[in-house]
Amino acid sequence: HLPLVMIAGPCALESREHALDVSGQLREIADRLGIGLIYKTSFDKANRTSLSSARGIGLENALPIFREIRETSGLPVLTDVHTAEQCAIAAQAVDVLQIPAFLCRQTDLLIAAAETGKPVNVKKGQFLAPWDMKNVVSKLTGAGNPNVMACERGVSFGYNTLVSDMRAIPIMRDIGCPIVFDATHSVQQPGGQGGTSGGQREFVPTLATAAVSIGVAAVFMETHPDPANAPSDGPNMVPLNEFESLVGRLMEFDALAKKRA
Amino acid sequence: HLPLVMIAGPCALESREHALDVSGQLREIADRLGIGLIYKTSFDKANRTSLSSARGIGLENALPIFREIRETSGLPVLTDVHTAEQCAIAAQAVDVLQIPAFLCRQTDLLIAAAETGKPVNVKKGQFLAPWDMKNVVSKLTGAGNPNVMACERGVSFGYNTLVSDMRAIPIMRDIGCPIVFDATHSVQQPGGQGGTSGGQREFVPTLATAAVSIGVAAVFMETHPDPANAPSDGPNMVPLNEFESLVGRLMEFDALAKKRA
Amino acid sequence: HLPLVMIAGPCALESREHALDVSGQLREIADRLGIGLIYKTSFDKANRTSLSSARGIGLENALPIFREIRETSGLPVLTDVHTAEQCAIAAQAVDVLQIPAFLCRQTDLLIAAAETGKPVNVKKGQFLAPWDMKNVVSKLTGAGNPNVMACERGVSFGYNTLVSDMRAIPIMRDIGCPIVFDATHSVQQPGGQGGTSGGQREFVPTLATAAVSIGVAAVFMETHPDPANAPSDGPNMVPLNEFESLVGRLMEFDALAKKRA
């Protein structure tokens, strides 16, 4: 079992300067901790709660910044794609493509992502059972791409609430792909603030520790130097100055979980 | 309050002959009952459970058939769209565009649908609370289209199960748009048969009666001459030979519900 | 199919005077409407959210009042029992025993209630599936009492929320016993106000209409002259001055539902 990897970064690509700053800091933290880290950044927030929410800088504007992040920080970059057309374009400048949870059943998007040959991290829909991901993963591997990660990010539980069913980790692992636990969106409260989603940042360590102790390949955790002023997902991002100690703690649980598993 | 309208037809556009046959029969039933009916047909099943499931004939092939259905049956036609690009194209040949539940938060799709000027029926995501639809509807009306219908089709309830919360009808009605109750997908069991979704056709009359008695503008109900051999949604479609008596019964409850409401 | 019966009254037996007053008014309403009505009253609130909530006057104090309600109003009386010992005692003075939802799996309580020979209305636990009620009803009928009603009152849906699955009505009807729909507790928000439960009185007509249109033997609906000052369940009780028109409306749907069902 390979040691834990982090997928981390701010929710949105806010600007070139912001992205280079945060990716540089994350590279330093990863080096100090001795952990692999994939930089997560989004060029478009395509499914915001309301029309007036900020969208992002767009794919064309993001491509040169993606390249610059890779070059300056040396970190691999992951971004999420929303249409089949975006896949091949994004794949020119990033290392991992991510399929959003709401879109995990859209066959054309999955095939287009798979056909880029890049590793794909597909999030489990909030409306799916863990075993349903077998069909989702098969759409990707059936299109010729064996590098598929399945990501748990909570399941609908009543209204405006998600719950993390930890049984999903061994169930999806049995599908045969590495498991990512998204500790950021698992504590989201969808629509919980009326026009935007709320979140419970205080439970990120709880759920991340639980998932890592069960055994996962990676933890997805958004982090931001100033979450209160982030354009999206502020309530559930970990402040950057708390990131290093939290990840260090997760690494201890990861080492124990993989000692004889 | 206007009397009940039916949105009905087979799940998929199987062939020109099949579509003309079923739409012709539905027109005759609607005439006998004295009810308005919109013919529902899909050119693509874009989010099938598994890769090997049938997809459909595609938008380009469907356009002339949509036109022919309208001309021969005289019924307005509704179809569902899956990408922003499809909206303007489909709008050339149909009367109502429908946004699938999984895609109800995709801003670009909503705007493109709204901008066609056609009435839009947007399904509530299985992962949304009824009050969350306010933001979804606002994306459509904010793009300049006042003709928006909100459609209840069940909410995630544990794994592989949906439940119809009848409170959703008055809650969404308060948003200010006509309410459609989808009696077909509300009895779907997503992923319930492993590689395909299951369904409980036997509860269609139960849920449709309940919704109509509360007061809705339309009921969405897929029907097929031979559900057992339909390419999709067979387990939850109403056999065509039971359609007329069921709709007749719903009309009685509709008349009572709207008598003094 | 017999016409609809109402099970109605204030949540708690507040005092002799209050009970005689409300039962008298309900008798008059029932006579004007031409509907059967069972007077519901509780001598103990045995499972209040918090220790400081009012409990009630107790079984011994309630017995003579139960008798007086029957004599003065002529209405049959229903009360809920919480221990096996209470069953035979309560049965001396009431016409129907009710098993609370939390206690619907307590075998000794069910047997003791059944052995009184009185009709038993057993509420479906918030934690049970409709088909699970088969075993609950069998405990009662297996103890020799065929007069068992099964009552739907909502199922847990996330935290502090219930949802009414209308499929429960035909599913439980197939067990072979009359179905009661509890329109009051179905709109409860358990624990929703911290130290007490909240409620959404505004959805009582919605859910009651839906249930009656599907077809039920009885509707359970708490009513109070002044819900805002009731010791329990205030937020979900129907004001007494709205009761008659609501029940009159339900009777119209009941007549239609049973016309040819």
Next chain:
Amino acid sequence: HLPLVMIAGPCALESREHALDVSGQLREIADRLGIGLIYKTSFDKANRTSLSSARGIGLENALPIFREIRETSGLPVLTDVHTAEQCAIAAQAVDVLQIPAFLCRQTDLLIAAAETGKPVNVKKGQFLAPWDMKNVVSKLTGAGNPNVMACERGVSFGYNTLVSDMRAIPIMRDIGCPIVFDATHSVQQPGGQGGTSGGQREFVPTLATAAVSIGVAAVFMETHPDPANAPSDGPNMVPLNEFESLVGRLMEFDALAKKRA
């Protein structure tokens, strides 16, 4: 933070010989591992799915066996109580009283258990939110007993399914009482086999590891020499010959969780 304690034993008190045999083996395992262990045994299964299920030997018959278990094994004994009357009687012969989940809102039972002065382990109802346990715990402490443990055992999630929300652990810990995680009933499938409950024993290590890594005072885990032939909860009990290695593993996670928490 005190090190992890186990609450373990077979679901039911099957016979004197069986209880002395299993408690003796558990004492030996606890000694080898260096862990505190409370022996769990039930004299009555008061809420079985169906009337024909085995009930148990009864409280009077169990009392001398409880005493003999304590004397021969030296282990403290926990048993669950179902009526207020049983509390004082059971308290003569056991060390901890347990309140079943279905009964966690029954005020009289809670008060009677609290008044024995024995420590009380109260299970969170499947229908409660974690924060609702504040009121439950207050009923016990308000009756003068500060020794209260709150136990997570899963929450209703759709039909016949429970889910373990790991956020419940820190939320209930903030109430101020030690937290027990019930790894056995959290994997129960209530009513999942028609006339009996099913279970998913394979997820016991997953959920127990997650809970311990978050930090709990105790894990509740039923174990049996031959689960396939146990009178109740067979599908979710851990075979006794796997118990030692599983608990040893949990102790490693417990030590890490409490290192600096």
